[in-house]
Amino acid sequence: MARDWNDVLRDHGFRITPQRQLVLEAVNSLGHATPEALLTEVQKTASAVNLSTIYRTLEVLEQVGLVTHAHIGHGAPTYHSVDDEAHIHLVCDTCSVVTSIHADVAEVFVRLLREKAGFETDVAHVSVHGQCATCVDRQKLL
Amino acid sequence: MARDWNDVLRDHGFRITPQRQLVLEAVNSLGHATPEALLTEVQKTASAVNLSTIYRTLEVLEQVGLVTHAHIGHGAPTYHSVDDEAHIHLVCDTCSVVTSIHADVAEVFVRLLREKAGFETDVAHVSVHGQCATCVDRQKLL
């Protein structure tokens, strides 16, 4: 596992660079991370790395299937390793907390979309907005 | 119906202005629209209206519950009338086409999220990424 990421890149005609290795490691170690957060992490090791390199690297890594991203909230997308278990992001519009839940809960939903619309859902990319348990409870008290 | 939008605003302590009326009308007539698109629409009637007014107005209209927005793709959010039937956006990551499907298909999904995570889903806000029927078919041919 630790050695085939570079094969994946090479197989797609990309070169192996320290920057790419660092970004990939940062994605793996941070779990969920915005480009900005990845930059900070990468710069702990290599302070000269530029933000635009992060973006370009993520594009490459995503293209070869080593990472994916999901759109949470308004601002920044978050990237995570493809190795991670498929999960869905639940974004609370009240308190902005993001929780994850196993993608299994979407099984029926995904099947319905396939049957009714011929749509193949990328489960990991889904982000669901609404109100988290905590905020729902808090609201009941008022 | 045509007359109570201003009551809604007033009840929340907001004032009635031509700009707010025009933005609301634009949201209703365009169905799905980005702030930029709304500006263009509004300017057909009142060319002096400014983009920042559009943003501020949308914020107010959303706050009082007359419109909502959804995050489709990377770029701009799209706003629509709350009167619209609840629907889910299916975003094709291959061809970028956005289709809508009635929110009923998410019923089981929403129930599961409520039961398993206590999460109350805002169905209309969900945008689902994946591959549309057309692109799925096209890929099979290759």
Added chain:
DNA sequence: CTGACTGCAAAAGGTTTGCAAAAAG
């Protein structure tokens, strides 16, 4: 060596803000 990759700086896209003038109630 040669083309892919990087750093830098500047541009672009979308959204927000401060302020003075205009309009609503």
Added chain:
DNA sequence: CTTTTTGCAAACCTTTTGCAGTCAG
């Protein structure tokens, strides 16, 4: 008249791009 709302311009933040130098293969 008082307070909100607007227009304008500038600031902001995130992402993208052009270019020249650097590095991987």
